[in-house]
Amino acid sequence: MTKFKYSIAIGASILILGHLYVMNYNDLSWSNNVGAYLGIISMIFLLIATIFNIRDAKRKSQ
Numbered sequence: 001m002t003k004f005k006y007s008i009a010i011g012a013s014i015l016i017l018g019h020l021y022v023m024n025y026n027d028l029s030w031s032n033n034v035g036a037y038l039g040i041i042s043m044i045f046l047l048i049a050t051i052f053n054i055r056d057a058k059r060k061s062q
Contacts, residue, residue, distance in 0.1 A: 001057075002054065005050055005053060005054050005057075006054075008050050009047055009050045009051065009054075012046045012047045012050070013043075013047065015039065015043050016039075016040055016043045016044070016047075019035075019036040019039040019040045019043070020040070022036060
């Protein structure tokens with residue numbers, strides 16, 4: 001199960017990089033980049049949740 005959690009964290013990191021790649025840097029307004037912004041925010045929340053989940057699992061196993 002831990003390998004799955006690490007793969008989720010790696011996948012979220014790759015998706016953040018993908019959103020940063022497709023973002024329109026000439027116009028950083030919300031209307032032009034709403035998908036990229038929401039994708040980055042959601043992947044950051046997913047990373048935080050996964051990190052806390054891994055820490056909790058390690059703490060409970062000790």
